[in-house]
Amino acid sequence: MSSILSTQDVVVRFGVLQAVSQASIEVIEGRVTGLIGPNGAGKTTLFNVITGLQEPTAGKVFFDGKDITNKTPFKRARLGIARTFQKLEVFGSLSARENILVAAEQRKTWDRSGFDPAKVCDEILAKVGLSHVSEFMVGTLPTGTARLVELARALASNPRVLLLDEPSSGLNEEETEEMAALLKTFVEEGLAVLLVEHDMSFVMGTCEYIHVLDFGVIIAEGTPAEVQADSHVQAAYLGTKTEEQAS
């Protein structure tokens, strides 16, 4: 169990607004790390900083012990960081299979292990349960299915860290359970997962460690039980939620 990805005092400022203030988080191999917080807390911004889509105003991002703060997004992907998006970013005019194939073929440019992209692609399709829609244009698929395509595409680049931005949104209860089961198999294979999620029972059920972000500040971290017991968290975020769940 070692830290594979971490941020150190990351600050993101948009004009007068401080979206992320000195956020430090750590992602460890073989477990699901959660990142939660109210709307506008800066979770997606932090994801963008980690994947290189957003340049931080200050702070550093480390991957596998190396400072990657100034690396471009595609170089980070080649190191082994893959992600999904809160709002779908699928390749809508390619088929589901082609979406995954693009990523698998792209992996060829840095991974010399001599794998066959087409074979990898079919394996992943089977793994996430998309084989039956593989030839459909993703633009015509329902949101829940398209989300799975995004997940499959992220897997196709054979990442070491997987960042999932609200994977359960747009999924029904049954699909959410399947997603949770999938995540379990990923971490068993040694993958590190960082998860942003609003569905509390999903978060508490899958994450082993949770960071809580509020107004850009990490206000608490710990195991699900610790976080739920934290008074700051209850005040800022979970208070209303736990009452709802209790009732």
Place this chain on the structure above:
Amino acid sequence: MRLKVSPRLISAIVVGLVILFLVNKNWGGASISAKTISSFLVVGIALGGIYAITAGGLVVTYATTGIFNFAHAAIGCFLAFCYWQLTVKQGLPTVVALIITLFVIAPAIGFLLDKVIMRRLRDAALVVQLMVTVGLMLTFMGITLTIWSPKTGRSLPQFFQNTQGVQFGDVTATWHRIITVVVALLVALGLRFLLYKTRLGISMRAVVDSRSLAGLTGAKPSIISGSSWALGCMTAGLAGILIAPETGLVVENLALIIVVASAAAAIAQLKSIPMAFIGGLVIGLAKSFSAVYLEWGKDWAYADEAIPAAILFIALLFLPMARLETGKIRITKRTERLTKPWEAALGAGVMIAIVGAWANGWIPWISGTTFGERSTVWLGRGAGFLVLGLVMLSLIPLIGWAGQVSFANYAIAGIGAVLFSHFGGQNGDALGIVWVMLICAPLGLAIALPALRLKGLYLALATMAFAEVADKVLIRHPSMLDPSATGVLFKPVNFFGITISSSASDRKAFLMFLVIAFALLFFMLEMLRRTRWARRWIAMSDSPAASATIGVNLTTTKMMVFMLSGAMAGFAGCMIGLQRGALSVDSFPLFAGLPLVLLIAVQGVRYPVAAFMGFIGLASFPALFEVLGKPSWLTAIELIGPGIAAIAMAYRPEGAVFYSGRDLAGLLPWRKDAREEKALAVAKEREQNIGKDEIGDMGLTRPFSADKVAQLDRVLDITDLVDEHKMAPTGGAS
């Protein structure tokens, strides 16, 4: 920050040195005296004022609608003609005519455009947005040419033409020019005030980012966007009326101001009105400086014309790199499947068969010659349209797959044609075609290079500017195309026993050669679509951010497709040269290239077969003329038609080939997949439309308060935050 500054500093020094070198080399010898300085300033500022008004209008439209309106100057041109009609022709007083033109006709056009076309473009792909406004540009030019025939000369008097003007040193500034500058300043200040200090203006800017967000201000989105377009048209008309007395009431001159104005708009990063004003002034002053102090010499006689384009390219170098945006993906409603190799081969065969049967007279044809040999005139025309089809084919990977909107391919073909007359074409050497393609590939890349790291719109601006420079400066240089060489520049080229040239006896062979080459390229593109290259281009076009996060190097990926497209355009250029035989300096104007881009877009720019349909479309006009005995209404349709077709794209964004293809495939009994996908697409479309209406109904009546406006304003300047902050954190989870 240090790292970011230094490349800019280096570029600034390099650009500065190049300008110094050019100024020094072409110094005309005029002394720097009070007289020349005042003349340089007076002319420059007046010219700059004209550009500033146009650029300001462009920026306002873009900031409030998210659409870059290539038709802006053409609308201004139309309104200037309206104004001429009212004053000079009908004899109305100036003030009345101005009010009618600017406050009745202009807003009416604006609201109409919004209602019929622009509202549908909000979520459309950049290609569609650009093509529709380019179509509008050609439509307004066509309408103006139809109503006011260019055969009659017209002129619009300056304001206060018979007064003395004001003396600055030894130079007189006419009142018209003073008014122009003052109006430009007032327009800039007024627009700035309107957009930042008034409720309507704030709503206008809000509507670009989010319709529901704009609802917070209590205004109706439809009225807001209509007002934006009305305002845009009014500034366009104002600029048109002020410019026309200076440039003459000539459609092309007035519509071409768009190239200059977009350079000024690029300096303003498409959002700052004061900077657009300054940008206009900089260009005006640069042109005036060149006119007063520089002597470009015989070889570069038209270098003047390249100044706005050069400024645009310089501005692009200094623009901040575009962020990879997320959350802006447009879900397509398209369904398609990969063409199988045998289907592509069949298609290629059908193309050869159609053209071959026509050339040999097996298809009945017009005006008496039902069957039998085609006349050499018609064979020549057929080849003429097919070479343009080759240009269209070169756009498919570039625009259709990689989503890079370029207007430069016809200009590249032009340069290719001229180069071929130096590298082999003059001796009938077929190998020259290879050399030309090898030169045109990096040329295509070089044009795109300054815009590669920027938003797609800047690429469109840069390529349009390049097309203008290529026509006005590059091709006119004597070592490119000697104006005294009027005869045939190309010797017949021999391909495996087929002789191709422009001479009458070779025409049928040439046409057959062209259609075979076309069919082969078509087949090659269809096969390319099945490879990882095309997949990567399409992925990049669909979502640049997601492509980057799976490890795609966007820069090198774009470079590949520009080179491919450039090489294909180069080949088309060689064929254009061979087909025409002789070339003249004005063979490749910007306005001849634009309809080709439009035509392929209307047919469906993702599909190689669309280039063939475009060729058929081009050929149908002269055929109809012959059948119908050259009626004048057909001329009007020919002028306006391409534009109208492009506007139809707002309703049919995927292009004609797609819709007819889907429906035809659905008719085939074994294509159950086509029927299923169509049903899925229709259902999805319905679902999305329901969502849209709900958003539209929500929030329109919400209260409007000062702090909401302040919040909106903050958010608007930082659009990246909209997603995270449009719902103010209330402490509860949603």
